[in-house]
Amino acid sequence: MIHAHESNDDQLTPAYAGRLNQQPTPKNRIPAGESPPTAVYRFIHDELLLDGSSRLNMATFVTTWMEPEADKLMAESFDKNMIDKDEYPQTAEIERRCVNVVADLFHAPVEGSAIGVSTIGSSEAVMLCGLAMKWKWRQRREAAGLPTDKPNMVMGSNVQVVWEKFCRYWDVEPRYVPVTETSFVVDPDAVMERVDEHTIGVIPILGTTYTGEFEPIEEIHDRVVAYNAEHGLDIPIHVDAASGGFVAPFLHPDLRWDFRLPQVKSINVSGHKFGLTYPGLGFAIWRSKDELPEDLIFHVNYLGGDMPTFTLNFSRPGNQIVGQYYNFLRLGREGYTRIMESLRDITMYLSAEIAKMGPFEIISDGSAISVMAFKMKGEQPFSVFNVSDQLRTGGWQVPAYTMPADATDVAVMRIVVREGFSLDLAEGLIAALYKAVDHLTEFPPAHPPEPEHFAHT
16 A cells, blocks of 8 residues: 655544653654653554554465464564674574575485575565576577567456556556456466467466465466467476465365476475465575576675675565574474464365355365465345455454456455464354354445455555
């Protein structure tokens, strides 16, 4: 969200003026003098009480709970700048280990030269991987004496908004594969209809934002490989595994979606989603150093020694990578598997209970990742937007939105189940849904809320 500058003189009035402060505190200007730390804490603490509860926020994929030991480690690392690898060599070493763990989870070739970086979430990782694909495509075209002015990227209309941003920011034509009102993942035939010599990459999704479903990555891969062989091209596949990359290795270990498929050249994943780490943390992994053009790597020496860097950001805290390493050591494969199984079971319980209620039809049941989505069944006196509004009165944040292009008439609700969301809380959510449905049945809304397209931001 972009905020406009305001110069008005609105003020915050202290709750404990007699004891802590004698004058109201300006909102939009720096105060003239100092204030006691207890007063400042109280001002901000009390105002933040107006936020919703992160634990009841079923809209977000982002982790909202970690163990106290992880909290402590991360607090101890707030002051470490991730970019300064000379000053904080052990934090840099921990980042290197985490990149290797992720590459191993994604079956990077043992005999190869996989390379990767940690990022501030998958948005930065996507930008980096997209740039690498564009640079590689341009290099191939220039070497062949071919024009480089019309790059395109093939992806579903269900992509997260960062892919739209990449295409607009870096002047790449987005070729969207529409979903339908009965299928919310891309069709491989429709993907291949949009591929040509100007395609810098094909982007399937492992766990879509809208419904949590896996797209048919292996089938898309095989089609792209055949197309490349027929036309003498080398169109790469990048897998957007922001949501599913830390789920599939544990719940679906035999699913072929990663570097086991030779034309998958890069993968992004979010540590702050099912990597179970607080925001913001992501990873960009390439199957080989050859997939990351050297022209994109910068070398700086003013922090001490030569430091190669490939990030959009520079300074950033090192505590997220510490938190991720804690999870890797603390949980191991066994722990991650146990958690993902538990989240899946709770999500499928929710799906089954919601299906029993009558007015709802399940779209995705949480068997892929712990995300389920549902819509209204037939004609009802209320919409999913009404249900979402009713749930919010009890503190539950369950988003309602319309589906993307060619399926905008379909409105759904989506529930993301994350670590820390217990079966008891799931039962509380079901009870709240029953209460909302009963209320809306007895008092049908005269003017349903206006449907809105899903806002990724």
